[in-house]
Amino acid sequence: MNEVTTRTVRVELGARSYDILIGEGLIAGAGTAIAARLPGLRAAIVTDETVAALYLEPLRASLRAAGIEATPIVLPPGETTKSFSHLQTAVEAVIAARLERGDAVIALGGGVIGDLAGFVAGIVRRGMRFIQVPTTLLAQVDSSVGGKTGINSPQGKNLVGVFHQPSLVLADTQVLDSLPPREFAAGYAEVVKYGLIDRPDFFEWLERHRAGIFAGQAARAEAIAESCRAKAEVVADDEREEGRRALLNLGHTFGHALEKAVRYDPARLVHGEGVAIGMAMAHRFSVRLGLCSGQDAGRVARHLEAAGLPTRLGEVPGPGFTVAELMGAIRQDKKVSRERLTFILTRGIGEAFIAKDVEPAGLEAFLADEIAGR
Amino acid sequence: MNEVTTRTVRVELGARSYDILIGEGLIAGAGTAIAARLPGLRAAIVTDETVAALYLEPLRASLRAAGIEATPIVLPPGETTKSFSHLQTAVEAVIAARLERGDAVIALGGGVIGDLAGFVAGIVRRGMRFIQVPTTLLAQVDSSVGGKTGINSPQGKNLVGVFHQPSLVLADTQVLDSLPPREFAAGYAEVVKYGLIDRPDFFEWLERHRAGIFAGQAARAEAIAESCRAKAEVVADDEREEGRRALLNLGHTFGHALEKAVRYDPARLVHGEGVAIGMAMAHRFSVRLGLCSGQDAGRVARHLEAAGLPTRLGEVPGPGFTVAELMGAIRQDKKVSRERLTFILTRGIGEAFIAKDVEPAGLEAFLADEIAGR
Numbered sequence: 001m002n003e004v005t006t007r008t009v010r011v012e013l014g015a016r017s018y019d020i021l022i023g024e025g026l027i028a029g030a031g032t033a034i035a036a037r038l039p040g041l042r043a044a045i046v047t048d049e050t051v052a053a054l055y056l057e058p059l060r061a062s063l064r065a066a067g068i069e070a071t072p073i074v075l076p077p078g079e080t081t082k083s084f085s086h087l088q089t090a091v092e093a094v095i096a097a098r099l100e101r102g103d104a105v106i107a108l109g110g111g112v113i114g115d116l117a118g119f120v121a122g123i124v125r126r127g128m129r130f131i132q133v134p135t136t137l138l139a140q141v142d143s144s145v146g147g148k149t150g151i152n153s154p155q156g157k158n159l160v161g162v163f164h165q166p167s168l169v170l171a172d173t174q175v176l177d178s179l180p181p182r183e184f185a186a187g188y189a190e191v192v193k194y195g196l197i198d199r200p201d202f203f204e205w206l207e208r209h210r211a212g213i214f215a216g217q218a219a220r221a222e223a224i225a226e227s228c229r230a231k232a233e234v235v236a237d238d239e240r241e242e243g244r245r246a247l248l249n250l251g252h253t254f255g256h257a258l259e260k261a262v263r264y265d266p267a268r269l270v271h272g273e274g275v276a277i278g279m280a281m282a283h284r285f286s287v288r289l290g291l292c293s294g295q296d297a298g299r300v301a302r303h304l305e306a307a308g309l310p311t312r313l314g315e316v317p318g319p320g321f322t323v324a325e326l327m328g329a330i331r332q333d334k335k336v337s338r339e340r341l342t343f344i345l346t347r348g349i350g351e352a353f354i355a356k357d358v359e360p361a362g363l364e365a366f367l368a369d370e371i372a373g374r
Numbered sequence: 375m376n377e378v379t380t381r382t383v384r385v386e387l388g389a390r391s392y393d394i395l396i397g398e399g400l401i402a403g404a405g406t407a408i409a410a411r412l413p414g415l416r417a418a419i420v421t422d423e424t425v426a427a428l429y430l431e432p433l434r435a436s437l438r439a440a441g442i443e444a445t446p447i448v449l450p451p452g453e454t455t456k457s458f459s460h461l462q463t464a465v466e467a468v469i470a471a472r473l474e475r476g477d478a479v480i481a482l483g484g485g486v487i488g489d490l491a492g493f494v495a496g497i498v499r500r501g502m503r504f505i506q507v508p509t510t511l512l513a514q515v516d517s518s519v520g521g522k523t524g525i526n527s528p529q530g531k532n533l534v535g536v537f538h539q540p541s542l543v544l545a546d547t548q549v550l551d552s553l554p555p556r557e558f559a560a561g562y563a564e565v566v567k568y569g570l571i572d573r574p575d576f577f578e579w580l581e582r583h584r585a586g587i588f589a590g591q592a593a594r595a596e597a598i599a600e601s602c603r604a605k606a607e608v609v610a611d612d613e614r615e616e617g618r619r620a621l622l623n624l625g626h627t628f629g630h631a632l633e634k635a636v637r638y639d640p641a642r643l644v645h646g647e648g649v650a651i652g653m654a655m656a657h658r659f660s661v662r663l664g665l666c667s668g669q670d671a672g673r674v675a676r677h678l679e680a681a682g683l684p685t686r687l688g689e690v691p692g693p694g695f696t697v698a699e700l701m702g703a704i705r706q707d708k709k710v711s712r713e714r715l716t717f718i719l720t721r722g723i724g725e726a727f728i729a730k731d732v733e734p735a736g737l738e739a740f741l742a743d744e745i746a747g748r
Contacts, residue, residue, distance in 0.1 A: 084465075088458045095529050123497075126524065126535045127614070150500065155469050161500050162536055240501070 005218075007225040011145065011232040013239060016165045020145060020228045022221055026172035027059050027133060031066030034131065037168060038104065041129065043070040044094045046117035047108040048077040051135050055175065059108055059133065070106065071097040075113070079264055082116055082151040084160075090120045094128075104129035104167065110136035111143035111271075115161070118149030122164030132169040136179060137187025138272055140171040141194075141227035146235040146248075156332060157256070157264075163240055171228070173221050184214065185308045186272025189251075189279070191223050192307070194230035196279060196300060197247050200350030202226055207303055214307070243354075250344040250352050251279030257329035258313075261321050268318050276304045280311035282352075285366050286345045296348045314373050323367045327360070379592075381599040385519065385606040387613060390539045394519060394602045396595055400546035401433050401507060405440025408505065411542055412478065415503065417444040418468045420491035421482040422451040425509050429549065433482055433507065444480065445471040449487070453638055456490050456525040458534075464494045468502075478503040478541065484510035485517035485645075489535070492523030496538030506543040510553060511561025512646055514545040515568075515601035520609040520622075530706060531630070531638075537614055545602075547595050558588065559682045560646025563625075563653070565597050566681070568604035570653060570674065571621050574724030576600055581677055588681070617728075624718040624726050625653030631703035632687070635695050642692050650678045654685035656726075659740050660719045670722045688747050697741045701734070 006023035021033060034041070043063065047056055052074045063070045073093045075081050094105060105128055107117035114132055121130035132144040150161020176184065191213075195203030205226075212219035231248065238245040255271070255278030262268040280301045286292035301311045313321055330341065341358040380397035395407060408415070417437065421430055426448045437444045447467045449455050468479060479502055481491035488506055495504035506518040524535020550558065565587075569577030579600075586593035605622065612619040629645070629652030636642040654675045660666035675685040687695055704715065715732040 084458065084462045091458075091534055092527060092529070095527050095533050123524075123534050123536055125533060126522065126537055148500065150497075153466060153469050155466070159469050159499060160465055160497050162497055163500055 005221070007221060009225055009228040009232055011165070012236045013165060016147075018165060018167050018169070020169040020171060020232070022140070022171045022173060022225050022228065024172070024174045024221075026170040027055055027175065028062055030059055030133065030170055031062040031064070031068055033170060034063070034104075034168065035066040035068060038129065041068065041103050042097075042099055043068055043104045043106050043131070044073055044097050044099060045070050045106045045108050046073045046075065046090055046113060046120065048075050048081065048113055050077045051109040051113070054178065055108060055133075055135060059106075071099075075116070077112075079112055079152070079266075081112055082157075084151065087116060087119060087151050090116065091124055094120055094124050099124070099128060101125050101128055104131050106131045106133060107144075108133045108135065110134065110139045114139050114143050115149050115158070116151060118147070118164050118166070119151060119161050122149055122162040127164065130164060130166045132166045134169065134171055135175045137176055137184050137224070138190055139187075140173075140176075140224050141187060142190040142231065144169050144171070145228050145231045147239065157259075165239075169228075171224060173216075173224065176220070177216055181308070183270070183272075186270045186276075188213070188307050189272040189276040189304065189309055191227045192300075192304065193248075193250055193275065193279060194227050196283075196346065196349060197230070197234075197250055197352045198350055199226075199230060200348075202230070203303075203349050210303070210307060246342070246354050247344055247352055250346070251275045251277075251282050253330055253343055254278035254281045254326075257326045258316065258321070260329040260332075261325050262316065262318065265318075269316050273310050273316075276309035277311055277313065277315070280304060281370060282344060283346060284370070285343075285363070286347070288366055289345065289362070292346050292348050292351075296346075299349065312373070313370050321371055323364055323371065326367050327364060330363070379595070381595060383599055383602040383606055385539070386610045387539060390521075392539060392541050392543070394543040394545060394606070396514070396545045396547060396599050396602065398546070398548045398595075400544040401429055401549065402436055404433055404507065404544055405436040405438070405442055407544060408437070408478075408542065409440040409442060412503065415442065415477050416471075416473055417442055417478045417480050417505070418447055418471050418473060419444050419480045419482050420447045420449065420464055420487060420494060422449050422455065422487055424451045425483040425487070428552065429482060429507075429509060433480075445473075449490070451486075453486055453526070453640075455486055456531075458525065461490060461493060461525050464490065465498055468494055468498050473498070473502065475499045475502055478505050480505045480507060481518075482507045482509065484508065484513045488513050488517050489523050489532070490525060492521070492538050492540070493525060493535050496523055496536040501538065504538060504540045506540045508543070508545055509549045511550055511558050511598070512564055513561075514547075514550075514598050515561060516564040516605065518543050518545070519602055519605045520619075521613065531633075539613075543602075545598060547590075547598065550594070551590055555682070557644070557646075560644045560650075562587070562681050563646040563650040563678065563683055565601045566674075566678065567622075567624055567649065567653060568601050570657075570720070570723060571604070571608075571624055571718075571726045572724055573600075573604060574722075576604070577677075577723050584677070584681060620716070620728050621718055621726055624720070625649045625651075625656050627704055627717055628652035628655045628700075631700045632690065632695070634703040634706075635699050636690065636692065639692075643690050647684050647690075650683035651685055651687065651689070654678060655744060656718060657720060658744070659717075659737070660721070662740055663719065663736070666720050666722050666725075670720075673723065686747070687744050695745055697738055697745065700741050701738060704737075 105121035147165040255274030283297035479495035629648030657671035
């Protein structure tokens with residue numbers, strides 16, 4: 001582990017402030033990093049079978065070397081793990097390990113594991129310490145920062161959960177070397193999002209450094225750090241999503257509707273791909289409403305395409321979408337307040353804003369055109 | 375409803391502050407009280423079959439008259455309802471009712487319903503509004519104030535939950551008229567506790583007004599209000615039980631051990647009875663440690679006995695207790711930190727304090743004597 005190249009991003013939340021460490025070899029260095037900050041704790045490691053095969057033993061060895069005893073809780077991989085029954089399994093395993101409030105639940109994995117393990121940490125003994133060790137790009141730049149935890153309900157994703165901030169996030173960039181390219185690209189959609197919300201300079205920087213980021217050069221760690229900074233800033237401002245934090249949903253209302261329409265079939269669409277199409281659509285919808293220039297919308301789509309991401313409905317394999325199913329999903333989105341439609345729209349690259357009272361008729365016409373490929 | 379006699383106790387928790395209203399006829403007046411404070415909300419009412427038969431329709435009628443639509447969720451009565459499976463049932467019913475973050479889960483019932491419904495409100499959409507309508511004395515003076523919510527795990531009570539403060543508590547003292555005397559007395563143990571912790575004047579007042587409190591006179595509402603004030607003060611000081619709030623556990627470490635030893639069989643012991651014996655024991659243990667006068671311990675026991683509460687292990691029907699089972703339960707108590715035993719001890723009536731590092735050998739000898747009836 002080369003300590004020198006570890007970047008630290010601080011999430012400022014008063015008594016709940018915490019550090020995100022970003023760098024190569026942080027799993028191997030986890031024991032040292034945790035023991036230095038949280039001396040004397042014991043832990044449970046929540047992970048899935050796929051990640052466990054690669055990183056569970058290295059993490060345990062590192063913890064053991066630092067005197068930290070950790071009970072592993074290994075769950076099946078995949079979105080269906082975010083259920084009541086796996087929540088209960090993990091909760092009871094943590095209790096059986098006789099951990100106390102000051103002890104930690106460590107999430108080793110991607111967004112599914114992070115969301116579930118964070119929820120476990122948030123409810124066992126009404127709140128234990130929580131440490132994130134995200135192993136996907138998506139989790140490193142998005143889900144491991146900000147304290148949103150939860151599981152799915154038969155009626156929708158992430159409808160059950162708590163806000164529970166981690167005490168520490170260890171983003172080991174080395175693990176990204178073994179990430180399938182499609183999954184890396186999907187995570188990259190969230191990186192691009194931060195530029196599109198309110199960091200036009202970052203978006204330009206991404207346009208110049210995309211190849212280096214995908215090749216795993218220093219630009220990659222910098223892109224992750226800047227993404228974490230961007231998210232940390234929004235979260236510090238609005239921890240419980242009562243206002244500005246909704247900007248992080250840029251591309252997500254469309255994206256969630258698409259995920260729902262394909263019934264969360266990852267063979268057709270993964271979350272980051274839905275977000276990529278959703279962001280491209282949010283820009284085109286903003287153009288149609290006379291808010292954003294066509295040049296900006298085109299530039300966004302080109303950058304996403306260059307990264308190997310879809311930007312059009314027609315790129316999703318399988319049967320086409322209908323206006324009715326997309327509108328239904330949009331109305332069911334948990335961010336919908338009463339009967340008004342709230343969207344994140346934009347005046348251009350880096351100028352996203354929260355639009356309330358979006359007119360359903362105009363949206364339907366836009367969706368019809370998108371489906372027709374117009 | 376006689377609005378004039380409604381008492382209001384404010385729980386000061388910054389942005390999470392709320393009022394507890396105490397008075398006759400507050401169920402009939404719930405619609406007005408809620409609509410005035412939280413205009414425009416919709417609701418789900420979580421209750422149990424026993425309470426539903428008495429108060430669900432009056433509550434719904436009152437809400438309806440105020441324009442508040444409320445979906446009822448009726449669960450079986452009893453402690454076993456505080457389980458993962460009933461949690462899931464209630465969570466999914468609230469989601470199915472399409473309630474949003476600003477809408478409310480209303481708990482209509484005793485401590486079990488309040489704890490479960492509060493947990494539901496704390497996790498659906500990562501936190502909805504929560505309104506308590508406690509229908510037992512215990513719930514009115516204890517569990518409905520302070521924001522502790524949760525369910526049981528096979529390994530112990532209340533091991534899973536969140537801190538989630540209500541937006542409003544409506545304690546209708548009229549419902550206490552139909553409470554079985556044994557349950558009223560059990561709730562009264564928690565009233566006495568507030569005097570014993572740090573309100574010696576209140577304890578004296580209770581000695582003088584006990585008969586009136588049990589007869590349902592004005593003293594009853596005043597005793598409830600003073601109990602809520604006492605709890606509100608401690609909670610405002612230490613919302614998440616990191617320090618002083620532990621004082622509220624006076625009598626509870628012994629009490630929980632007894633409840634565990636009788637396997638939560640309410641025919642043998644209900645919570646308040648465990649607390650009564652536990653408080654009497656905490657005073658006797660403090661006498662033995664040279665902290666408290668025998669006079670004070672005797673006065674406490676006499677007051678509890680006069681209220682029809684047990685104060686000795688021998689009063690619990692069924693097989694006797696062993697030192698080993700009680701010590702095992704005490705060590706497993708969630709308030710035990712590492713291997714040290716933390717107890718609430720006392721220097722006299724109204725002078726309770728948090729004692730860490732209680733010596734296990736001395737405790738064992740004390741338990742042996744209590745079991746022997748010495």
